Amino acid sequence: MAEPRKKLKLATATLAGCFGCHMSFLDIDEHLFELVEWVEFDRSPFTDIKQVGACDIGLIEGGLCNAENVHVLRDFRKHCKILVAVGACAINGGLPAQRNPIPLRAILDEVYLTEPGLAHGGIPNDPELPLPLNKVHPIHEVVKVDYFLPGCPPSGEAIWKFLTDLLAGREPTLDHTLIHYD
Amino acid sequence: MSTLETAEHPEKLRRVAIDPVSRVEGHGKVTILLDDNNKVHQVRLHIVEFRGFEKFIQGRPYWEVPVMAPRLCGICPVSHHLAAAKAMDMIIGAERLTPTAEKIRRLMHYGQIMQSHALHFFHLCSPDLLFGFSSEVARRNIVGVAAEYPDIARQGVLLRKFGQEVIRITAGKRIHGTGAIPGGVNKALTREERDTLLADVYQMIAWSRDAVHLVRRLFEQNLEEYNAFGRFRAHQLSLVRADGAMDLYHGGLRARSMDGDILFDHFDYRHYWDVIFEDVKSWSYMKFPFLRSLGPERGWYRVGPLTRVANCDFIPTPFADKERCEFLAFDDGRAAGATLGFHWARMIEMLHAVECIKDLLHDDDILGDDLVTSGERAGRGVGVIEAPRGTLIHHYRVDENDLVIRANLIVSTTHNNQAMNEAVRQVAIQYLDGHEVTEALLNHIEVAIRAFDPCLSCATHALGKMPLEVELVDAEGSVVSRLAKSSDGSFSA
Numbered sequence: 024m025a026e027p028r029k030k031l032k033l034a035t036a037t038l039a040g041c042f043g044c045h046m047s048f049l050d051i052d053e054h055l056f057e058l059v060e061w062v063e064f065d066r067s068p069f070t071d072i073k074q075v076g077a078c079d080i081g082l083i084e085g086g087l088c089n090a091e092n093v094h095v096l097r098d099f100r101k102h103c104k105i106l107v108a109v110g111a112c113a114i115n116g117g118l119p120a121q122r123n124p125i126p127l128r129a130i131l132d133e134v135y136l137t138e139p140g141l142a143h144g145g146i147p148n149d150p151e152l153p154l155p156l157n158k159v160h161p162i163h164e165v166v167k168v169d170y171f172l173p174g175c176p177p178s179g180e181a182i183w184k185f186l187t188d189l190l191a192g193r194e195p196t197l198d199h200t201l202i203h204y205d
Numbered sequence: 206m207s208t209l210e211t212a213e214h215p216e217k218l219r220r221v222a223i224d225p226v227s228r229v230e231g232h233g234k235v236t237i238l239l240d241d242n243n244k245v246h247q248v249r250l251h252i253v254e255f256r257g258f259e260k261f262i263q264g265r266p267y268w269e270v271p272v273m274a275p276r277l278c279g280i281c282p283v284s285h286h287l288a289a290a291k292a293m294d295m296i297i298g299a300e301r302l303t304p305t306a307e308k309i310r311r312l313m314h315y316g317q318i319m320q321s322h323a324l325h326f327f328h329l330c331s332p333d334l335l336f337g338f339s340s341e342v343a344r345r346n347i348v349g350v351a352a353e354y355p356d357i358a359r360q361g362v363l364l365r366k367f368g369q370e371v372i373r374i375t376a377g378k379r380i381h382g383t384g385a386i387p388g389g390v391n392k393a394l395t396r397e398e399r400d401t402l403l404a405d406v407y408q409m410i411a412w413s414r415d416a417v418h419l420v421r422r423l424f425e426q427n428l429e430e431y432n433a434f435g436r437f438r439a440h441q442l443s444l445v446r447a448d449g450a451m452d453l454y455h456g457g458l459r460a461r462s463m464d465g466d467i468l469f470d471h472f473d474y475r476h477y478w479d480v481i482f483e484d485v486k487s488w489s490y491m492k493f494p495f496l497r498s499l500g501p502e503r504g505w506y507r508v509g510p511l512t513r514v515a516n517c518d519f520i521p522t523p524f525a526d527k528e529r530c531e532f533l534a535f536d537d538g539r540a541a542g543a544t545l546g547f548h549w550a551r552m553i554e555m556l557h558a559v560e561c562i563k564d565l566l567h568d569d570d571i572l573g574d575d576l577v578t579s580g581e582r583a584g585r586g587v588g589v590i591e592a593p594r595g596t597l598i599h600h601y602r603v604d605e606n607d608l609v610i611r612a613n614l615i616v617s618t619t620h621n622n623q624a625m626n627e628a629v630r631q632v633a634i635q636y637l638d639g640h641e642v643t644e645a646l647l648n649h650i651e652v653a654i655r656a657f658d659p660c661l662s663c664a665t666h667a668l669g670k671m672p673l674e675v676e677l678v679d680a681e682g683s684v685v686s687r688l689a690k691s692s693d694g695s696f697s698a
């Protein structure tokens with residue numbers, strides 16, 4: 024990479040995802056040390072910054088399964104110049120959206136009331152628990168998304184190529200070996 | 206059990222929340238209720254997301270399960286992959302895998318233990334331990350560690366990378382690979398692949414030993430604080446091999462009371478419901494498992510590295526076993542009962558995993574090509590494995606059309622639900638009680654949670670997710686964004 028400039032701010036968040044996209048981000052391995060020459064982390068599960076600040080790039084993993092996800096996503100959109108949907112869950116709901124054909128109530132009943140092996144059943148209902156949405160939604164249904172990085176998860180190489188393009192001011196391009204839709 | 210689970214008059218108290226809990230995998234949140242004198246009245250760790258996997262997996266063909274289940278958790282996908290595959294081995298009657306298949310699966314699993322433990326220690330927790338629990342927020346992350354201790358950060362990244370490469374070579378890709386199938390594996394190992402791994406494995410063993418010694422030094426430097434931090438007594442549960450050895454891939458269940466007595470041993474996990482039940486509490490989507498014989502109040506237990514290292518009789522690889530003995534003897538055994546002892550035990554397990562990888566790479570069976578077996582078809586399959594975070598249970602029933610009709614999962618972090626709540630409450634009493642709440646003090650709560658390496662993604666499998674957030678709200682004032690349930694059980698905002 025060329026001479027480092029003023030560092031860009033990078034934030035990441037996981038909504039209704041499995042954290043695998045964040046793990047894939049770490050699969051850039053030693054490139055991590057190069058990356059931090061270029062960017063400074065803001066809110067991310069890898070830092071203790073809990074409120075997102077003004078950022079250049081925001082990476083979002085996961086779709087929307089509850090009210091809190093929606094809140095975090097909107098906040099990210101507001102604070103990030105470029106918002107990237109990373110992985111199948113953010114792009115189309117992914118595995119969590121497999122629950123969509125089934126009424127939410129039926130799932131809650133099965134898991135918390137009728138499953139064998141339960142002592143005291145009961146559906147959790149504390150005000151501290153965010154309201155689950157009836158269906159899991161992809162993030163583009165709620166906010167404008169600037170880039171979509173497909174894959175479950177997109178590989179570390181794909182994430183690295185994408186970020187280096189972006190940081191160098193090029194339009195990110197991934198050749199077909201780096202794009203897969205698993 | 207501590208008494209801080211439920212305050213008598215919550216409406217009179219001030220709420221402090223840690224939301225989201227950071228440097229853990231997935232989403233969790235802690236709420237603390239305090240009175241005007243900052244006395245702590247209630248502390249809860251909530252899992253706030255819910256998935257419903259047990260329900261929506263129904264109607265899917267059984268061979269899809271080992272591919273879908275890993276998507277519950279991207280940190281330990283191999284554990285879900287293998288637990289599901291083990292359950293499906295039972296469904297297709299593959300009682301005993303071919304030696305090559307079992308060894309390739311073990312290789313995959315040890316790669317997983319290694320990468321997960323390295324990730325947890327270096328990327329997530331080392332900032333607390335190296336800089337101190339109260340160090341400044343901006344520095345408390347892997348970037349801060351890389352700036353101050355470049356060698357430690359680099360070794361952590363490369364240890365994780367090696368584990369990920371073991372997984373890629375055995376499972377097809379680093380995250381959500383598909384190498385295990387009902388009855389065996391679908392990919393043999395080539396000589397070149399083996400040799401690539403062999404070239405680096407001795408370096409990995411050396412670095413893993415260094416990592417164990419690093420935690421030991423940290424304990425020596427902070428002996429009183431580390432031993433007392435979030436300390437509590439718990440029963441313990443893990444798999445052990447028939448001869449009592451640590452075995453992270455297969456074995457029988459051993460439970461030990463908090464006094465060290467064996468409660469049951471070599472219990473056949475295919476009937477786990479005879480010994481483990483689950484409880485539900487209104488304030489978390491994560492269930493609360495307990496030992497049936499002791500009941501929900503007294504029967505909760507702890508799983509994971511700290512439990513496994515103490516619960517087995519020995520570790521069957523030499524370097525790790527030596528470290529185990531030193532750990533158990535350290536400070537008259539007090540480190541082995543400390544919440545922060547998790548980190549030490551985790552590094553011992555990482556060393557064990559790398560030693561196992563080395564042995565497997567030297568075993569000729571690993572290059573074999575007899576990969577799949579089957580037998581008499583059954584309707585029920587149970588797969589249990591020691592995942593990086595502890596005992597992981599997958600249980601399925603499959604009908605004559607090969608479709609899943611029932612599923613139950615008890616993931617590692619769920620087993621630790623009550624234990625984590627206990628640790629957090631102890632820390633709240635030790636550090637918060639009577640003090641002005643500060644960011645640094647709240648990080649102590651998170652340090653306790655992180656010791657367990659909770660995977661809040663996994664624990665979300667039912668319909669939940671766990672965030673940790675920090676804010677102060679006046680009891681009289683604004684109530685937090687609200688999830689209310691009416692008497693008929695329906696939800697409203």
Ligand code: SF4
Nearest residue numbers: 040041043110111112
């Ligand atoms: S896209 Fe795949 S890897 Fe990423 S969060 Fe979703 S399930 Fe996990």
